[in-house]
Amino acid sequence: MNQKEVLGDGDLIQQYLNGNEAAFETLMKRHKDRVFTTIFFMVNDRYLAEDIFQESFVKAIRFIQAGKYSHENKFGPWMSRIAKNKAIDAIRSRKLRPTVTDSEGTSIFDFIGYEDAKAEKDMIHSEKVNYVRSFIHQLPEKQKEVLILRHYADLSFKEIAAMTGANINTCIGRMHYALANLKKVMDKNIMYSK
């Protein structure tokens, strides 16, 4: 196992500041999916999510390089806050057209039934993905916020409570309701019940 894989985030940042160029890459790879998925859920646009993701990490780099980063708040929650604020800025400043796109930026609906051999399996998977994604976007805003921050941004309920200003018990309750509602939605669909 690569030694950098077991180092904590704070150690990697220190190594980066000490001249180890690869340390930041390791740090970014560790957090990329959490940060990107969180942004993607907020803006629902892959290209915009890529931009915000890049801006967020560049801001983090500049902050770290300036010696302003303190590991007291942990890198993950700190990075999530930067990304969340950037996404909110983007939502406020642009008219966003809600789209669901794949990595090529094409509507995933265009590909349903594209390959006959695995069409049914792919279709079921794609539809299930669409159901879950659609469900999340239809959640009440506060439930959606907790679900994204807890599951995708990997913040603890305590950290979410601090970030949102809500009571920790309320955050847990919102997550519970969101999951209970998701289960109901999934159970309703016969195709996915097996």
Added chain:
Amino acid sequence: MGPLCRVYNLPMDPKITKEHLLLFIYNELKASEVKELKHELKYNTDLRLEYNELVNTVKDLDLLWESPNPTTLKIIDEKAHDGFSEMV
């Protein structure tokens, strides 16, 4: 045990709710509480069923993980290296 057990260190209550299972799934219960919950899961079939259903629902969320484009990562990495060059 209440949902705030992790924060306020409340004693374990025999009544385990879905909120406790949620904290367990997201690894937010203390070690001692995990031990007690695992014991309960071992012998309480209703609770185990509830736990399995919750885990399956959480797994559905895992269908939606997204990764940034490798090009985006490369650009960020270059900026990190540029900054590094300026620092040293």
